[in-house]
Amino acid sequence: MPELPEVETTRAGIEPHLRGQCVTEVRVYQRQLRQPVTMGLATALKNKEICSVERRGKYLLLKSASGTVIIHLGMSGSLRLVDKEVALEKHDHVEFLMASGQSLRYRDPRRFGLVLWTAKDPLQHPLLAKLGLEPLDDEFDVDYLYKIAQQRRVAIKSFIMNGQIVVGVGNIYASEALFRAGIHPTRAAKRISRARCERLVGAIKSVLAEAIKQGGTTLRDFYNGAGEPGYFKQRLQVYGRGGEACVRCGSAIRQIVQGQRSTWYCGRCQR
DNA sequence: CAGTCGCCCTGCGTGC
DNA sequence: TGCACGCAGGGCGACT
Numbered sequence: 416m417p418e419l420p421e422v423e424t425t426r427a428g429i430e431p432h433l434r435g436q437c438v439t440e441v442r443v444y445q446r447q448l449r450q451p452v453t454m455g456l457a458t459a460l461k462n463k464e465i466c467s468v469e470r471r472g473k474y475l476l477l478k479s480a481s482g483t484v485i486i487h488l489g490m491s492g493s494l495r496l497v498d499k500e501v502a503l504e505k506h507d508h509v510e511f512l513m514a515s516g517q518s519l520r521y522r523d524p525r526r527f528g529l530v531l532w533t534a535k536d537p538l539q540h541p542l543l544a545k546l547g548l549e550p551l552d553d554e555f556d557v558d559y560l561y562k563i564a565q566q567r568r569v570a571i572k573s574f575i576m577n578g579q580i581v582v583g584v585g586n587i588y589a590s591e592a593l594f595r596a597g598i599h600p601t602r603a604a605k606r607i608s609r610a611r612c613e614r615l616v617g618a619i620k621s622v623l624a625e626a627i628k629q630g631g632t633t634l635r636d637f638y639n640g641a642g643e644p645g646y647f648k649q650r651l652q653v654y655g656r657g658g659e660a661c662v663r664c665g666s667a668i669r670q671i672v673q674g675q676r677s678t679w680y681c682g683r684c685q686r
Numbered sequence: 687c688a689g690t691c692g693c694c695c696t697g698c699g700t701g702c
Numbered sequence: 703t704g705c706a707c708g709c710a711g712g713g714c715g716a717c718t
Contacts, residue, residue, distance in 0.1 A: 417711060449694075449713080473712080490712050491696075506696080525695045527712060542713095569689060578713080585711055634711065635698085654711095674690075677709085 417488045419550065419583025420626035421637050421645065422473050425494050428640030429519060430468040432496050433477065437464050437514040445508035449489060449529045452509060456532040460484065460511070471538060472546050472582030477511075482534035484511075485542070489527030495520050496640045519640075547580040550619050555581060557613040564604040564612060571607060572600035573674050575619065584619060587632055587654045590679045592618040594653045599685045600671070600678045625650065653679040 417425070441457040463479040470476065475494070477484040486494070499518040503510075509530050511519040521530055533540050548555040560581070567574055575581060576589050584592065593600050595618035598611060607615070631637055631645030634655070638644055652662050657670035661681040671678050 421711075447695095487712085489695095490710070492712095523695095524697065525710090525712095527694065567688075573689085576712095587711060632711075637711075675692085676712090 417473065417492065417631070417637060418585030418588050418626075419473060419623055420588070420629075420647065421631035422470055422475060422488060422583070423627050424631040424639045424645060425488070426468055426470045426475055429494060429496055432515070432517060432640070433465045433468050433513070433519065435464060435466075436517075437462060438479075438511050439514050440512040442510045442512070443508070444503070444510075445506075445526070448508065448523065448526050449487070450531065452530050453532060456484065456509075456530065459532050459534070471543055472549070472578060473585075474537075474543060476537050478537075482532060483537040485529065485531040485533060485537055485540060486521065487529035487542075489523060489525060489529065491525040491636070492521065492523035492528035493636070493638060494640055495522065495638070495642060545579055546582050547578060548582070550581050550583055550623055555616065555620075557609065557616050560616055561607075561609050561612040564607060567604040569604055570601045570673055571598055571604050571615075572678055574604040575615070576676075581619070583623065586676050586678075587634075587651070588619070588622050588626065590654045591622045591651060593685060594680060595622060597685055599682075600673060600680050602686075653681065655679065 438460050441460050443452050446452040459482055463481055465477055465479055467478045475486040496517050496519055499512055499516055504522055506524040507520045507522045509521040563580055572589050575584050596615040598615060626647040629645055629647035632647040633644035653668050656668045656679055659668050661668055661684060664683050666683045668679055669682055
């Protein structure tokens with residue numbers, strides 16, 4: 416489900432309500448996620464204060480003085496802040512009860528997500544240590560991307576979805592960024608000129624920044640921490656639009672499969 | 687090392 | 703109404 420804009424929207428939505436708040440109790444209803452939820456999470460966090468809610472790639476970090484909760488939303492995960500008296504929903508797997516009387520609930524029907532505890536630097540955790548650059552940081556630029564692309568023959572779409580190169584670009588925004596940059600999704604990364612790489616970097620940054628501004632993309636079940644949808648779906652130019660007319664040239668948007676994921680593109684505008 | 691593939695899991699829309 | 707099937711916003715580990 417969530418790519419960088421949706422995770423960032425979630426972060427920004429819950430952070431003001433969690434920062435400085437004490438966690439009175441952690442309840443785990445389903446331990447079997449991508450990795451088992453350890454009981455250490457509940458004991459370590461009890462009566463600790465959340466100092467900040469940060470994001471690295473698609474990972475959310477709830478930081479306390481004694482350690483960090485690492486959360487990944489996988490394909491279908493979401494976080495919601497509700498009054499603790501509100502009834503649990505199906506697939507609410509973990510809840511964090513706050514001294515404020517609110518409850519932060521982690522819901523994930525497909526259970527591809529993750530809720531972990533670490534007492535160490537979360538950025539050194541094996542799942543995070545090898546992550547690539549943040550796409551909205553200044554270090555993510557044409558020099559960086561072009562240099563790596565030069566030695567990769569993989570399709571550019573798979574390339575920009577590789578979290579070890581750049582984080583947060585998932586299936587929606589990969590298609591959208593390539594359309595904006597006018598690059599064909601199956602083109603080998605090493606066969607893209609430096610100038611077009613520069614356009615691609617700009618396209619990734621702009622599409623993600625705009626999506627964040629719109630509160631993310633709600634296809635079916637993404638909601639921010641307060642239960643509101645995102646509005647970027649209206650701005651999608653190719654994703655999910657197979658057979659429709661390209662907004663630029665009018666030819667039919669095509670759908671193909673790459674690495675078991677659907678890709679949409681305009682065969683005329685993208686080369 | 688780079689690249690491809692299968693798989694983890696539930697829910698929903700489609701077509702019979 | 704029910705069932706089978708394909709597909710879904712992600713990412714890991716096993717394999718070539």
